[in-house]
Amino acid sequence: MSSEAQQASDSSDVQNLEFYLQHSEEQEAVLGGVQDVLPGQFKRIAAGKSSLDVLGVRSGGGKMDAHMLTLLQSAFPAVPITADIVEGRSQLTDNFKALIAKTPNLQKIPFVWHSMSSEDYEKQVKAKGDVKKFDFIHMIQMLYFVDNLANSIKFFHSLLNNNGMLMIVIETAHDGWDTLWKTYSKELCGDSISEYRSSAEVITCLKSQGLKYEEYDVPNTFDITECFNPASETGQRILNYMTAKDDFSQFSTPETRAGILDLLKNKCSVKKGDRVMFKAKMSCIIVHA
Structure with a gap:
């Protein structure tokens, strides 16, 4: 793919993501779900430390990072905080920087931007050999996009400081997303998501690596009524995002499209x-250093 084609593809992906987030309120659900979990965890990881280092992996436009960094600042106003951000989509990084520009408390935090995928970041860190450690690493709705789940978890866990924590947010096993993507894995898995994972696969990895973790439910549903109206542009755009396709109406065969719609409505x-x-419950998994 040429750089121009890649940029066009990235732009389309970002537009679909932003449209979905606007209509699903997923970020609000995550923020609500972690609101009770994080203060106690932050108190634990910050004990006895004179500074705190945070790493956001595939942070997108920064809305959730901003919220969590603000929580951390308010809990420890006298402790300096740094933030490293790994995000390969330049449009979303620009959005994040614009958010910082209008958020005074975030301007006190030095940000380091790594404009690359999580896997390229891993290669870069290993090549340099000078490994920065972090007290809090978060990977929110991004483990679908890595090639090797176990390796990614192992690598980012290895970057934790003493008492640090890795927070993973991912769709819950046996709920709506898991049912959709595992029923139609052959049709849906492709370039952006080669293998669908839910909390079940993540927890299997954590157990196999002997890592200590806790799992918390993040309840969420969102309205997909418009998806069953072929004339609804909103419905079609939501379907595009849910199936990771540029155009659901042109995707696969009429029988497959009908089957997906039936599954969405009834299962x-x-x-x-x-x-x-749509049943879109997520899991917030706290992994300890």
């Missing part, structure tokens, strides 16, 4: 009045 969702609410 992946619940009815709420006349609305179809």
Whole structure:
């Protein structure tokens, strides 16, 4: 793919992501879910430390990073904080920087930007040999995109300081996303997501590596009623995102499209009045150093 084609593809992916986040309120659900978990964990990881180093992996536009960094600052106002951000999509990094520019408390934090994928960051760190350690690393809704799940978890866990924590947020096993992507894995897995994973695969990796962890539920549903109206642009764009396709209406065969829609309505969702609410519960997994 040429650089121009790659940029166009990245731009389309970012637009689909932002449209989905706007309509699903997923980030609000995650923030609500971690609100009770993080203060106690932050108190634990910060004990006795004179500075705190944070790493965000595939942080996107920075909304959740901003919230968590603000929580950390408010809990430890006298402790200096640094933030390293790994994000390969330049448009989202620009959005993040714009968010910092209008958020005074974030301007007190020195940011280091790594404009690359998590796997390229891993290669760079290993090549340099000068490894920066972190007290808090978060990987929110991004482990679908790595080639080797076990290696990625092992590497980022190795970057933790004493008492540090790795926070993974991922779709819960046996809920809507897991049902959709595992039922239609052959049709849906492709360039961006080669192998779908849920909390089940992550926990299997953690157990096999002997890592100590805790799992917390992040409840979430979102309205997909419009997805069943072929004339609805909103519905089609949500379907594009949910299936990781540029155009769901042109995707595969009519039978496959019909099968996916039937699965979405009858196995992946619940009815709420006349609305179809997709079951999108997530797991917040805290992994200890």
